[in-house]
Amino acid sequence: MLRPDPSNPSSTQEQKLLEEIVHTYPQxxxxxxxxxxxxxxxxxxxxVFGIPAKDVLGTKNQWKTFYPxxxxxxADVILDDDEEQLEQFYPGIHRKxxxxxxxxxxxxxxxxxxxxxxxxxxxxxxxxxDEDGCPVGAIESIIDITERMNxxxxxxxxxxxxxxxxxxxxxxxxxxxxxxxxxxxxxKLASLGKLVAGISHELNTPIGxxxxxxxxxxxxxxxxxxxxxxxxxxxSSLENFLNNVLESSDLIEKSTAKTADLILxxxxxxxxxxxxxxxxxxxxALVEEVLNRQTQGLSRSSIIVExxxxxxxxxxxxxxxxxxxxxxxxxxxxMHAFSEQQSGKIKICAQVIEKxxxxxxxxxxxxxxxxxxxxxxxxxxxxxFGQGGNGLGLYIIFNLVTxxxxxxxxxxxxxDGGFELHITLPSTSPYALTAEDDTYYI
Numbered sequence: 001m002l003r004p005d006p007s008n009p010s011s012t013q014e015q016k017l018l019e020e021i022v023h024t025y026p027q028x029x030x031x032x033x034x035x036x037x038x039x040x041x042x043x044x045x046x047x048v049f050g051i052p053a054k055d056v057l058g059t060k061n062q063w064k065t066f067y068p069x070x071x072x073x074x075a076d077v078i079l080d081d082d083e084e085q086l087e088q089f090y091p092g093i094h095r096k097x098x099x100x101x102x103x104x105x106x107x108x109x110x111x112x113x114x115x116x117x118x119x120x121x122x123x124x125x126x127x128x129x130d131e132d133g134c135p136v137g138a139i140e141s142i143i144d145i146t147e148r149m150n151x152x153x154x155x156x157x158x159x160x161x162x163x164x165x166x167x168x169x170x171x172x173x174x175x176x177x178x179x180x181x182x183x184x185x186x187x188k189l190a191s192l193g194k195l196v197a198g199i200s201h202e203l204n205t206p207i208g209x210x211x212x213x214x215x216x217x218x219x220x221x222x223x224x225x226x227x228x229x230x231x232x233x234x235x236s237s238l239e240n241f242l243n244n245v246l247e248s249s250d251l252i253e254k255s256t257a258k259t260a261d262l263i264l265x266x267x268x269x270x271x272x273x274x275x276x277x278x279x280x281x282x283x284x285a286l287v288e289e290v291l292n293r294q295t296q297g298l299s300r301s302s303i304i305v306e307x308x309x310x311x312x313x314x315x316x317x318x319x320x321x322x323x324x325x326x327x328x329x330x331x332x333x334x335m336h337a338f339s340e341q342q343s344g345k346i347k348i349c350a351q352v353i354e355k356x357x358x359x360x361x362x363x364x365x366x367x368x369x370x371x372x373x374x375x376x377x378x379x380x381x382x383x384x385f386g387q388g389g390n391g392l393g394l395y396i397i398f399n400l401v402t403x404x405x406x407x408x409x410x411x412x413x414x415x416d417g418g419f420e421l422h423i424t425l426p427s428t429s430p431y432a433l434t435a436e437d438d439t440y441y442i
Contacts, residue, residue, distance in 0.1 A: 022040055022042050023042045023043045024043075025042060025044060026044060027044055027141055027142060027143050027144075028042065028044045028045040028048050028049065028141070028142040029042045029044065029045065029139065029140070029141050029142075030042075030045060030062060030073070030075060030139070030140045030142070031075075031128070031137060031138070031139045031140075032062065032075050032076065032079065032137050032138055032140075033136065033137040034079070034135065034136055034137055035060075036060050036072075036076050036079065037058055037059060037060055038056045038057050038058065038059055038060070038061075038062050039057070039137065040057075040139075041053040041056050041057055045065075045142075048114050048142075048144065049065045049113065049114040050114045050115050051064075051065055051114075062075075062076075065113070065114075066110055066113065071089060072085060072089065073125075073140060074090070074094075074104065074106055074123055074124075074125040074140055075125040075138040075139065075140035076138070077089060077090075077125070078103075078104055078125040078126060078127055078138050078140075079127060079135065079137065079138035081127070086104070090106050090108070093106050093107060093108060094106050097124055097126075100124065100126055102126055102127060103124050103125060103126035104124070104125055104126075105122065105123065105124040105125075106122075106123055107120065107121070107122050107145065107149075108120070108121060108123075109121075109149075117146075118146070119144055119146045120144070120145045120146045120148070120149040120150075121142050121143065121144060121145065122142070122143045122145045123140055123141065123142045123143070124140070124141050125138055125139065125140040125141075126138065126139055203259060205255075205258075206254075206255035206256070206258045206259045207255070207259065209251060209252075209255045210252055210255045210256065213248045213251050213252055213255075214248075214252070216244075216248070217244070217245065217248045220241055220244055220245075221241075223241075224237065224238065224241045276318035276319075276320050276321060276404060277318070277319075277320070278316065278317065278318055278429070279316075279317075279318075279319060280314055280315070280316055281314065281315045281316075281317050281318075281319050281322065282312070282313070282314060283309055283313040283314070283315060283322075283350060283357065284307065284309040284310065284311055284312075284313060284350075286319055286322055286323060287307055287309055287323075287326055287348055288307060289323065290323050290326040290327055290330070291305055291307060291330075293327070294327070294330050297334060298330070298334070301334050301338065301341070301342075301344075302341065302342070302343035302344070303333065303334065303338065303343065303344045303345070303346060303363075304343075304344070304345050304346070305330070305345075305346040305347075305348070306345065306346065306347045306348070307348050308347060308348060308349045308350075309348060309349065309350040309359075310350065310351075313350055313352060313357060314427075315357060315425070315427055315428070315429070316427065316428040316429065317405065317425070317427075317428070317429040318404060318405065318429060321400040321404055321405060322405070324396070324400060325397050325400055325401065325423070326348070326361075328393045328394070328396055328397050329361050329393075329397065329421070330346065331393060332393045332394065333346055333363045333365060333419065336365070336366075337363045337364075337365020337366055337367075337418075337419060338365050338366070344363060344364045344365055345363065345364045346361070346362070346363045346364075347360075347361075347362045347363075348360075348361055349362075352427070353424075355426060355427050355428075356407075356424055356425065356426055356427065357424070357425050357426075357427060358422065358423070358424050359422070359423040359424075359425065360420065360421070360422055360423075361419075361420070361421045361423070362414065362418060362419060362420045362421075363418055363419045364417075364418045365418055365419055366417075366418075367413075367414075367417050367418050367419050368411070368419060370413055373411050373413075376394050376411060377394050377395055377397075377398040377409070378395065379392055379395045397409070401423055401425070404429065405425050405426075405429050406425070406426050406429050406430035407423060407424050407425035407426060408423075408424045409421065409422070409423050409424075410422045
């Protein structure tokens, strides 16, 4: 096949050119004849496999380069056109070449190949034909793909490592969620315990007063009844009794009023979104309704309110808790911000930021000391202890904002003094997951 025709000088030149091309080709090339004897073992084969051409040319020992025992290489199998041998020697790893018609290709691992190096090889083999179309041998070209396969293995290992880390991160995230839930539940229980203790303490005083007064009133009633039965009752003793009854009634009325107010506050704390009706809310109009209800009290305290909320800010939300927030804020200002008959000003502003609405409530009163910022939203925290404040106003506001309305609340320290509260609410208030659940989603 590759022997030149002495009578044809052109054939000799072509043969030499072909040999030069084959031997200068940078990848190993093996050519076998029809008897499976090696015709070409190029210089790349000598370099890569460490076997001189003289040791294999004219022999059938091409297998020694790749395998410990005699067996056909891919070129031998292709030359014989034997499908069974393809499956036997290259099961599941051979395929037809997408580039060379009639050729097959294989990728396989060869341990300790050439200079005792582990190699991955990609090799392609094809039959060779003469001018009449008769098979005269086969050619096999080989590419060392060890670096590529090692890189792919490293990538695979990295992916597996990343997958493992991802799973561990997911597990850690689940553990963190569980820990946060436990912490939240612990905080809820602690807050509930504090709330119950505060309610008990606050109720103890008016109820204790009512019991003391009622006991004393009962004793006075028995005494005056005895005087009436014995005929010893005098006008002065009757007048004293009646005065005591009036004073006792006044004290009982104040104590029951305080108890009723505290119970109402507790009802506001325990309210949930299922008790409110969702609607499309015009925020400015909603605040105006609150201000109209508060007009008399505000005028008595000389407080001016500026409703600076822009027109047409609309929310898909709950009107009642929003109004309750502003009722409590204005009552808080009236009770805590200004001394009696002191004039002052309240400003209510709002702006739309993406899908949220930011409300800013300010007053020009005495403000809150920075040291109390961390406590203002705690239940029963008040600077007017014993003066009518029960310390639940801002606590109720906090619960409404962060609960049913799904927003956030932050107390600011304005440079010019006074009180400044930032409330951020979603344009669409969250929907409860279940009627009993106290978690929400947007």
